[in-house]
Amino acid sequence: xxxxxxxxxxxxxxxxxxxxxxxxxxxxxxxxxxxxxxxxxxxxxxxxxxxxxxxxxxxxxxxxxxxxxxxxxxxxxxxxxxxxxxxxxxxxxxxxxxxxxxxxxxxxxxxxxxxxxxxxxxxxxxxxxxxxxxxxxxxxxxxxxxxxxxxxxxxxxxxxxxxxxxxxxxxxxxxxxxxxxxxxxxxxxxxxxxxxxxxxxxxxxxxxxxxxxxxxxxxxxxxxxxxxxxxxxxxxxxxxxxxxxxxxxxxxxxxxxxxxxxxxxxxxxxxxxxxxxxxxxxxxxxxxxxxxxxxxxxxxxxxxxxxxxxxxxxxxxxxxxxxxxxxxxxxxxxxxxxxxxxxxxxxxxxxxxxxxxxxxxxxxxxxxxxxxxxxxxxxxxxxxxxxxxxxxxxxxxxxxxxxxxxxxxxxxxxxxxxxxxxxxxxxxxxxxxxxxxxxxxxxxxxxxxxx
Amino acid sequence: xxxxxxxxxxxxxxxxxxxxxxxxxxxxxxxxxxxxxxxxxxxxxxxxxxxxxxxxxxxxxxxxxxxxxxxxxxxxxxxxxxxxxxxxxxxxxxxxxxxxxxxxxxxxxxxxxxxxxxxxxxxxxxxxxxxxxxxxxxxxxxxxxxxxxxxxxxxxxxxxxxxxxxxxxxxxxxxxxxxxxxxxxxxxxxxxxxxxxxxxxxxxxxxxxxxxxxxxxxxxxxxxxxxxxxxxxxxxxxxxxxxxxxxxxxx
Numbered sequence: 001x002x003x004x005x006x007x008x009x010x011x012x013x014x015x016x017x018x019x020x021x022x023x024x025x026x027x028x029x030x031x032x033x034x035x036x037x038x039x040x041x042x043x044x045x046x047x048x049x050x051x052x053x054x055x056x057x058x059x060x061x062x063x064x065x066x067x068x069x070x071x072x073x074x075x076x077x078x079x080x081x082x083x084x085x086x087x088x089x090x091x092x093x094x095x096x097x098x099x100x101x102x103x104x105x106x107x108x109x110x111x112x113x114x115x116x117x118x119x120x121x122x123x124x125x126x127x128x129x130x131x132x133x134x135x136x137x138x139x140x141x142x143x144x145x146x147x148x149x150x151x152x153x154x155x156x157x158x159x160x161x162x163x164x165x166x167x168x169x170x171x172x173x174x175x176x177x178x179x180x181x182x183x184x185x186x187x188x189x190x191x192x193x194x195x196x197x198x199x200x201x202x203x204x205x206x207x208x209x210x211x212x213x214x215x216x217x218x219x220x221x222x223x224x225x226x227x228x229x230x231x232x233x234x235x236x237x238x239x240x241x242x243x244x245x246x247x248x249x250x251x252x253x254x255x256x257x258x259x260x261x262x263x264x265x266x267x268x269x270x271x272x273x274x275x276x277x278x279x280x281x282x283x284x285x286x287x288x289x290x291x292x293x294x295x296x297x298x299x300x301x302x303x304x305x306x307x308x309x310x311x312x313x314x315x316x317x318x319x320x321x322x323x324x325x326x327x328x329x330x331x332x333x334x335x336x337x338x339x340x341x342x343x344x345x346x347x348x349x350x351x352x353x354x355x356x357x358x359x360x361x362x363x364x365x366x367x368x369x370x371x372x373x374x375x376x377x378x379x380x381x382x383x384x385x386x387x388x389x390x391x392x393x394x395x396x397x398x399x400x401x402x403x404x405x406x407x408x409x410x411x412x413x414x415x416x417x418x419x420x421x422x423x424x425x426x427x428x429x430x431x432x433x434x435x436x437x438x439x440x441x442x443x444x445x446x447x448x449x450x451x
Numbered sequence: 452x453x454x455x456x457x458x459x460x461x462x463x464x465x466x467x468x469x470x471x472x473x474x475x476x477x478x479x480x481x482x483x484x485x486x487x488x489x490x491x492x493x494x495x496x497x498x499x500x501x502x503x504x505x506x507x508x509x510x511x512x513x514x515x516x517x518x519x520x521x522x523x524x525x526x527x528x529x530x531x532x533x534x535x536x537x538x539x540x541x542x543x544x545x546x547x548x549x550x551x552x553x554x555x556x557x558x559x560x561x562x563x564x565x566x567x568x569x570x571x572x573x574x575x576x577x578x579x580x581x582x583x584x585x586x587x588x589x590x591x592x593x594x595x596x597x598x599x600x601x602x603x604x605x606x607x608x609x610x611x612x613x614x615x616x617x618x619x620x621x622x623x624x625x626x627x628x629x630x631x632x633x634x635x636x637x638x639x640x641x642x643x644x645x646x647x648x649x650x651x652x653x654x655x656x657x658x659x660x661x662x663x664x665x666x667x668x669x670x671x672x673x674x675x676x677x678x679x680x681x682x683x684x685x686x687x688x689x690x691x692x693x694x695x696x697x698x699x700x701x702x
Contacts, residue, residue: 001627004634004652007661015665019673187639192675225615 103286135211142176142220155347205246216253226272236279267313285313295408328353358419392443461509489513507603577610
C-alpha cells in the first residue's frame with residue numbers, strides 16, 4: 001500500500017511528459033505538413049493582381065479584430081414587422097428557447113416526452129393540439145440503453161398506430177450510454193465546459209435540421225455539484241446556447257428533489273440548484289393523481305398511479321393559470337416474448353385523458369336511484385349550500401350510500417347536484433327559510449307538466 | 452425506526468425491528484421471506500465468508516425482484532445508476548441485507564445477482580458501514596460486494612449520483628482505497644482537491660490502473676488547454692495577396 005502523495009509525485013510528471021511528447025510529435029507532424037503544402041504552393045502559378053474591389057476588402061480585412069461593444073439606439077417600429085415567437089408545440093416548445101419539465105420519479109416525464117416527440121414528428125393529434133407541421137425531433141436519453149428507448153417508442157407507435165412512413169426521417173434517438181451528453185464537468189477545483197460536446201451537438205442539430213431537442217434527464221448532462229447555483233447556471237447556459245445557435249427548441253427533463261409524497265410539486269421543487277428553472281423560458285411540472293383527486297374524479301384509488309397531470313410551473317411566454325392537462329398510462333405489450341403465451345415487455349404509454357364531467361358522473365347513477373333522490377327532495381326543504389345541516393347532498397349520500405365525512409365524496413355529490421340541476425332534473429329556488437325568515441336557496445324538483 | 456441500542460447484535464436489532472413502524476410494506480416482505488439459505492449460498496459462490504457478514508448485518512436473503520425499466524421510477528433509483536430493484540414474484544434475483552447505522556436498522560441494500568447493480572430500498576442512507584467513518588483509519592470500498600468480502604469492515608458509498616457525503620471523510624486520518632479514481636474523487640469532494648491532504652490517502656490499486664488514471668487526466672487537461680487556446684486566438688488579418696488556392700489550403 002502506497003501513500004497517495006508519493007503516487008502523485010511519481011505518476012503526474014510521468015503522465016505530463018507522455019502527453020507533452022505526444023503533443024510535440026503531433027506538432028512536428030503539423031509543421032511538416034505545412035512545409036509540404038508550402039513547397040507545392042511555390043510551384044503553382046503566381047497569384048492574380050488584386051482588383052479594386054479586392055483591394056477594398058483587403059483594407060477592410062486588415063481592420064478585423066475584437067468587435068467593440070456598442071449601445072444600440074431603440075427604434076420603435078410597426079409591431080407587425082417584429083417576428084412572432086415560434087411556438088412549435090403547445091405553449092411549451094419554443095424555437096430558440098430552452099424549456100424544462102420537472103416531475104417526481106415514476107410521474108411519467110420520460111414516457112410523456114416520448115409521446116410528445118411522436119406527436120411532433122408525425123404532426124398527429126396525440127397529446128393536445130398537434131404542431132402546425134411535422135417537426136424534426138431528436139430525443140436524447142442520457143440514462144437508458146438504446147434498446148429501452150426503442151421499446152418505449154415502439155410501444156407508443158403500437159398504441160397510436162404510427163407507421164414508419166408517418167415518422168419519415170424526422171425522428172432521431174440516442175442513448176447517453178453510447179455517446180456522452182455531458183456538457184459541463186467539474187474536475188477538482190475547475191468547472192470545465194466541454195466545448196467539443198456542445199459544438200458537436202449544435203453542428204449535428206444544424207446538419208439534421210432538427211427543430212426540437214429533448215434531453216432526458218438534465219442531471220445526466222453535467223458532472224458538477226447540482227446544488228451549486230453558479231455551476232448549474234453554467235450548465236443551463238450551454239443548453240440555452242444550443243437552442244440559440246442551433247435555432248431549435250431545447251427541452252430538459254428534470255427530476256425533483258425527494259418529497260414526502262403528499263405535497264404538490266411546483267417549479268421550485270427541481271432537484272438541486274434553482275438556476276435551471278430561472279434559465280428556462282417555460283417550466284412544466286408533472287404531478288401524480290392524489291387520493292382526493294381520484295375520489296372526486298371517479299377514479300378507483302388503486303388506479304390513481306396510472307394518472308398524472310401536466311401543468312405550467314413557470315411560463316414566461318404562456319398565459320398563467322392555465323388548466324392542467326391530465327394524462328393516463330396505457331399498458332402496451334410489445335409482443336417480443338417469443339411465443340404466443342408470452343406477450344413480452346409491458347410498456348406504459350402516455351395518453352391524453354379527460355376527467356369525467358359532472359354530467360358523465362350523473363349518468364352513472366341508476367334511474368331508480370335518481371327517482372328516489374327526487375322523491376325525497378320533493379318531500380322536504382333541502383338547501384343548496386353544502387355547509388347547511390339540511391343540505392340536499394345528504395339525501396344523495398343516503399340514497400347512494402356515500403360517506404359525506406370524506407371531503408372528496410362531498411365534492412363528488414356537489415358535482416352530481418350541479419349536473420342534475422344543469423340537466424333540469426333538479427332546480428334551485430330562492431325562498432324564505434321557514435325557520436330563520438331570511439332568503440335561502442333550496443334544491444327542488446321542478447314541476448314539469450308530465451311530473 | 453424503533454431500535455437504538457448500539458450494544459445489540461445485528462440479529463437482535465433485526466429481530467426487534469417492527470416493520471409496522473415504517474410506512475413501507477416492502478420491509479415486511481423482506482423480514483417474512485423464507486430464504487432457506489440461498490443468500491448465504493450466493494455469498495459462498497462469490498467467495499465471501501458468510502459468518503462475519505451475518506454477524507454484521509443479521510441476515511442476507513435472496514429475493515426475486517423486478518428491475519423493469521418500463522415504468523422507470525427515478526425516486527426509487529436511490530443509487531442514480533438507472534436500475535431500480537423492487538421485490539416482485541418474478542424477475543432477476545437480488546440479495547438483500549439490512550443496513551445498520553448507529554445500532555438502528557435504517558434501510559435494505561439490494562444487489563442484483565446477474566449484473567451486481569445495487570440500490571437501497573428506501574434511499575435512507577448513502578453508506579454501508581457509516582459508523583466506521585468515526586475511526587481514525589477507514590478503508591473505502593468501491594462496490595458493496597467488496598465491503599461484504601471485507602467482513603463488512605470499512606465503508607462503501609452506495610449513492611453514486613451524490614458525492615456531497617464524501618465530506619464525512621474529513622475527520623478520518625488515514626483513508627485506504629483500492630481504487631485510484633475513487634480516492635481522487637474523495638480528495639476533490641471532501642478536501643477540495645488540496646494537495647496537502649494527499650498524505651491521508653493510501654492506495655493499493657493495480658499499477659496499470661494508476662498510470663492509466665493519471666494519463667487520462669493529463670490528456671484531458673491538454674485537450675481543454677488546446678481548445679481554450681483556439682478559442683482565444685485573435686483573428687489574423689487575411690492576406691489577400693495570396694492566391695485563392697493558398698487561402699483555401701490555409702482554411
